[in-house]
Amino acid sequence: MQEIRLALVGFGNVAQGFTQILAEHEEEYARKFDLRFLIVAIADPVRGSLLDPDGVDLGALLQASSQPGGINSLPGEHPDWDALQMIQSAPADALVELSFTNLTTGEPATTYLTEALRRNMNVITTNKGPIALHYDQLAALARLQDLHIGVEGTVMSGTPVLRVGRRLLSNAGIERIQGILNGTTNFILTQMETGQSYTQALQQAQAMGYAEADPAGDVEGFDAAAKVAILARLVLGENLPLAQIERTGITAITLEQVQAAAAAGNRWKLIGSLSYENGKFKGRVRPECLPISHPLAQVSGATNAICYSTHLLGDVTIIGPGAGRLQTGYAVLQDLIAFYCPECIG
Amino acid sequence: MQEIRLALVGFGNVAQGFTQILAEHEEEYARKFDLRFLIVAIADPVRGSLLDPDGVDLGALLQASSQPGGINSLPGEHPDWDALQMIQSAPADALVELSFTNLTTGEPATTYLTEALRRNMNVITTNKGPIALHYDQLAALARLQDLHIGVEGTVMSGTPVLRVGRRLLSNAGIERIQGILNGTTNFILTQMETGQSYTQALQQAQAMGYAEADPAGDVEGFDAAAKVAILARLVLGENLPLAQIERTGITAITLEQVQAAAAAGNRWKLIGSLSYENGKFKGRVRPECLPISHPLAQVSGATNAICYSTHLLGDVTIIGPGAGRLQTGYAVLQDLIAFYCPECIG
Numbered sequence: 001m002q003e004i005r006l007a008l009v010g011f012g013n014v015a016q017g018f019t020q021i022l023a024e025h026e027e028e029y030a031r032k033f034d035l036r037f038l039i040v041a042i043a044d045p046v047r048g049s050l051l052d053p054d055g056v057d058l059g060a061l062l063q064a065s066s067q068p069g070g071i072n073s074l075p076g077e078h079p080d081w082d083a084l085q086m087i088q089s090a091p092a093d094a095l096v097e098l099s100f101t102n103l104t105t106g107e108p109a110t111t112y113l114t115e116a117l118r119r120n121m122n123v124i125t126t127n128k129g130p131i132a133l134h135y136d137q138l139a140a141l142a143r144l145q146d147l148h149i150g151v152e153g154t155v156m157s158g159t160p161v162l163r164v165g166r167r168l169l170s171n172a173g174i175e176r177i178q179g180i181l182n183g184t185t186n187f188i189l190t191q192m193e194t195g196q197s198y199t200q201a202l203q204q205a206q207a208m209g210y211a212e213a214d215p216a217g218d219v220e221g222f223d224a225a226a227k228v229a230i231l232a233r234l235v236l237g238e239n240l241p242l243a244q245i246e247r248t249g250i251t252a253i254t255l256e257q258v259q260a261a262a263a264a265g266n267r268w269k270l271i272g273s274l275s276y277e278n279g280k281f282k283g284r285v286r287p288e289c290l291p292i293s294h295p296l297a298q299v300s301g302a303t304n305a306i307c308y309s310t311h312l313l314g315d316v317t318i319i320g321p322g323a324g325r326l327q328t329g330y331a332v333l334q335d336l337i338a339f340y341c342p343e344c345i346g
Numbered sequence: 347m348q349e350i351r352l353a354l355v356g357f358g359n360v361a362q363g364f365t366q367i368l369a370e371h372e373e374e375y376a377r378k379f380d381l382r383f384l385i386v387a388i389a390d391p392v393r394g395s396l397l398d399p400d401g402v403d404l405g406a407l408l409q410a411s412s413q414p415g416g417i418n419s420l421p422g423e424h425p426d427w428d429a430l431q432m433i434q435s436a437p438a439d440a441l442v443e444l445s446f447t448n449l450t451t452g453e454p455a456t457t458y459l460t461e462a463l464r465r466n467m468n469v470i471t472t473n474k475g476p477i478a479l480h481y482d483q484l485a486a487l488a489r490l491q492d493l494h495i496g497v498e499g500t501v502m503s504g505t506p507v508l509r510v511g512r513r514l515l516s517n518a519g520i521e522r523i524q525g526i527l528n529g530t531t532n533f534i535l536t537q538m539e540t541g542q543s544y545t546q547a548l549q550q551a552q553a554m555g556y557a558e559a560d561p562a563g564d565v566e567g568f569d570a571a572a573k574v575a576i577l578a579r580l581v582l583g584e585n586l587p588l589a590q591i592e593r594t595g596i597t598a599i600t601l602e603q604v605q606a607a608a609a610a611g612n613r614w615k616l617i618g619s620l621s622y623e624n625g626k627f628k629g630r631v632r633p634e635c636l637p638i639s640h641p642l643a644q645v646s647g648a649t650n651a652i653c654y655s656t657h658l659l660g661d662v663t664i665i666g667p668g669a670g671r672l673q674t675g676y677a678v679l680q681d682l683i684a685f686y687c688p689e690c691i692g
Binding site: 021025157164169295298300312313319321327334337344 | 506514679
């Protein structure tokens with residue numbers, strides 16, 4: 001039985017979802033993959049810190065994490081460390097980086113990932129910032145030391161669109177990618193079809209926890225643009241700087257436009273796309289008025305989808321969740337299995 | 347550079363599509379996978395036979411195959427062999443089995459695959475018969491000798507639904523599978539929504555080459571049932587004999603029913619499903635009247651789709667082609683890459 005010692009940066013929703021999956025399937029993974037995942041270190045500025053080289057009890061960790069400082073009440077050591085100090089001293093095989101997203105600098109996550117790779121850890125992140133902005137330098141560092149970077153959770157959470165694109169469809173010749181890559185904006189547009197104004201729909205999205213208090217990252221298309229950059233780099237092998245992705249959000253879409261589209265059998269969707277134009281791939285995020293027969297027109301609410309248009313297969317569309325604690329936790333799990341039991345997975 | 351010598355049973359549409367892919371991408375696969383695929387043996391009762399241990403010229407083979415007996419006009423030997431004799435004497439590393447489908451006995455394909463495994467070849471088939479009926483015995487034989495069986499093309503041609511289900515979603519806990527698994531019946535039902543009668547729609551499907559002269563395999567649900575059996579065995583690990591899959595076709599669906607469904611915002615689809623009931627998976631093929639919001643309700647024409655309902659991710663739906671010469675040829679290619687360059691693929 002191989003024991004994999006994990007250090008976690010952040011212990012919010014995704015970390016809790018991931019821990020819940022591990023807790024519920026510990027014996028199954030031991031049997032199927034001959035792997036045991038131990039959480040040996042945590043740094044979370046609110047919930048507390050932990051160092052336990054034998055691996056913390058996962059059920060106790062989940063319970064403790066529901067209250068501020070709760071992790072500090074668990075058995076084990078509780079070092080006064082920040083994430084970087086944890087990475088520099090924790091006895092871990094892999095870092096699971098779940099800090100907040102920054103699409104301007106990719107920090108502090110990029111520093112965390114870099115430091116972990118330098119210290120010979122495999123790394124997993126569900127954080128779009130470092131991957132959209134600095135994937136090449138991280139990948140070069142990983143390659144030098146024969147380490148892995150897991151990024152499945154950065155696009156559509158645990159829906160395995162990156163592995164499908166990279167591994168299962170790349171030989172079919174991907175000529176175009178179109179996606180509904182942001183759940184908040186798709187929820188808002190779907191609500192507007194029922195007659196709500198943009199403002200009403202946004203408020204409902206906020207009330208349901210989909211949209212942040214400052215919704216700009218979603219409604220102005222920044223989140224979707226970061227995912228377009230990640231798809232370009234990871235699936236197409238193209239380096240498209242985030243700043244070169246044409247970006248228009250949904251804030252100018254009116255109820256009248258949505259209703260007029262519906263009357264004509266069409267639907268407005270915020271589409272992130274990569275299309276081959278004039279000898280290179282062009283990245284875009286913009287509202288598009290799709291005919292109802294388009295595979296992405298039917299994707300409603302907070303659900304996400306990607307349509308890969310390929311030379312050999314034509315269109316292959318994958319529809320699934322784009323967020324969620326268990327959903328994103330599953331992406332982390334799949335990345336870990338891909339590192340430590342590659343024959344078990346794509 | 348590893349050279350992989352292939353023997354082909356049958357040189358019809360799928361074999362030609364596969365050969366076209368190889369011919370167009372020979373240099374790319376050599377570079378990316380360090381593999382060169384050589385076609386060294388062919389047995390086709392109409393188009394001819396071939397033995398060429400150095401590998402036939404793929405372009406010449408494609409041209410020759412367009413006419414009866416044409417393969418016999420190529421350079422190389424043209425043994426007077428049937429498929430079984432070819433398998434017993436060809437110097438091949440892998441068999442690509444593309445003979446006709448028989449859902450009652452799985453023959454002669456099962457004998458071909460068995461004989462090839464006994465002679466230490468990896469095997470690939472796009473033929474539902476042997477996999478729906480005899481997968482376990484074939485897999486046991488393969489395991490004994492550390493050989494591979496490639497079956498991606500048996501369900502939804504090159505749309506990688508089997509790999510997605512087996513490798514990318516299995517850890518998410520698949521609780522139900524629902525699919526539009528037969529293009530002919532979906533085309534007929536889609537046409538009926540435009541006002542055609544069942545008979546008119548069937549005639550159009552036949553005119554377009556979707557439906558056979560004897561359409562029973564499609565319209566009575568036999569084809570979809572075989573795919574349900576394959577999904578049960580390959581994705582869920584459940585052995586569901588074909589005879590135990592409840593099966594109702596679309597022949598009793600009337601234009602009035604289709605129109606009444608449309609008026610109520612619903613759509614009739616022929617759904618193949620596996621659902622967990624009373625402690626075990628139940629397999630079914632039957633027309634179902636789906637609400638238009640169901641991810642499968644939107645899949646029209648000859649397109650196919652599978653919706654995996656999972657414990658951790660909820661629903662993940664994959665929509666793509668269900669047939670076609672290049673599409674099914676791609677499935678063969680992917681199986682080969684999975685055998686000989688497993689790190690390149692899922």
